[in-house]
Amino acid sequence: MSAEPAVAPLHIPSETGPLQQVVVHTPGEEMALVSPENAEELLFDDILFVEEAREEHATLVRLFQAAVGRDDAVLQVTALLHEAFDADEARTAFVDGLIERMPYRNFEAYESELKGLDADGLLRFATTGQAPFPVTALPTPNLMFTRDLSAVVGGHVLLSHAATAARAPESVIMETIYAHHPRFDEVRENVIELPDDVSFEGGDLLVVDERVVLIGQSERTSLGGVLAAARELLERTSVEHVIMVNLPKARYCMHLDTVFTFADPETCVVFPPIIEDAQDHTFVIEAVDGDTSDLRLRPRRTLREALEDVTGRTYSFVKCGGDDPVRQRREQWTDGANLFAIRPGLVVGYDRNRATYDALRAEGFHVVDAESFLDFYGDTAPSSDARIAVRLSGNELSRGRGGPRCMTMPLARTA
Incomplete structure (x- = not known):
């Protein structure tokens, strides 16, 4: 590995700029606490084989x-x-945040005990809900999906407001990290907190470039959350246009990145029934005469039309699941549209979504499995002009209903 200088704490100019630093969470003890009795409450459809998911x-x-x-x-x-x-x-x-965010858990009854835990004990409580006293708390297996905890735009970060009780502790975890970890000392003033009465999760925000972001109005991000985020970004960053996509309020498309992601600046993987076939669900949000208290929503027929309108670029849409409607739905369910770009033209997704990879191959991508990629390149990154789609074995991870983009929260990319 190189001995390069430390990267900027926060810098995301686009979805596909070369990755410098990313936050993840490898499933641990908290995932082993998901059971048939609590799976639904914890937002899981299935129980993962933890050891294989970790591999x-x-x-x-x-x-x-x-x-x-x-x-x-x-x-x-x-x-x-x-x-x-x-x-x-x-x-x-952290304890104060839990008490404020989750009054129904009655954490204040154990406030002194919780605040008396050392770093190891409080970390175990934060992830597993377990403590050496009879406090009632749930584990946080969704912590694996770090994308939803916050969203970095340029040099600013939007803190998420979880839409569900199961994920509320994760919001407190990220608030604590940004407020108290020395890594973020220089950028504390760039942390954006949204109003308490809205919901917003990072999987609904995609950074097109320094002037344009996309936000999904979804099952997890409310209209109020979209407008609050748009107002903050238009006022505090270089963003000039926020494109809002109104999604069905359903689990299969809980965030925008479950139906739309970028493979390079002009190539996107899309779920056709929502992104191409549905119409009149897209709006461009802009400040009127630079006044962010006065937002204008310009309707657009499709997301493609909105993107091309505000960027002046032409986009190629690759179909998740290819041309077969049944394969499209099957592969979208297993996160075929949820690719993560390591740099322009180098993306990773789940191996099982073969029709999506066939569509990427037809678009000029070389398709390779993750182990072959690692064996061939070792510690040497491939040339920046190579278009590569990497297939990650994700038979267990995909059962959690989240793909590689869901599991990654980039802090820094180069322009």
Whole structure:
């Protein structure tokens, strides 16, 4: 690995700029606590074989480290939280945040005990809900989907407001990290908190370029969340246009990135029934005469029309599942449209979505499995002009209803 200088704490100019640093969470003890009795409450449709899921996730981490070529390319969210917990005030703030965000859990009854835990004990409570006293809490297996915890736009970060009770502790985890981890000392003023009465999750936000972002109004992000996020971005960043996509309020398309992601700046993988076939669900949000208190929503017939309108570029849409409507639905369910771009033209998705990979191959991508990629390139990143679609074995990870983009929260990319 290279000994390059530290990267900027926050810098995301686009979805596909070369990755420098990303936050992930490898499934751990908390995932083993999902059972048939609590799976629905914890938002899981199935129970993962944890050991195999960890192996699959470890391959994803190795892929990032090899392609980025930095020792600090991949950060674990639990390591960041543990390091933040070294400070007494961070542990106190975390407990206070849980009490405020989750009054129905009655954490205040054990406030002194929780605040008396050391960093190891409080981290275990944060992830598993288990403590050496009879407090009632749930594990956080959805922590694996770090994308939803926040969204970096340029040099700013939007903190998520989880739409479900099961994910509320994760919002407190990220608030604690950004507020107390030394890594973010220089950018604390760039952390954007949304109003308490809206919901917003990071899987609904995609950064097209420094002027344009997409936000889905979805099962997990409310209209109020879209407008609040748009207002903050238009006022505090270089963003000039926010494209809102009104999605069906359904689990199969819970976030925008489950039906639309970027493979390179002008190539997108899309779920046709929502992105191409449905119409009149897209709006361009702009500030009127630069006044963010006065937002204008311009309707557009399709997302493609809105993108081409505000960017002046032409886009190629690759169909998740290919041309067969049944394959489209099957592969969208197993995250065929949820690709993660390591750099322009280098993407990773799940191996099982073969029709999607066939469509990428027809678009000029070389398709290779993750282990072959790692064996061939080792610690040397491939040339920047190679178009490669990497197939990650994700038979267990995909059962959690989230793909490689869902499992990654980039902090920094180059322009």
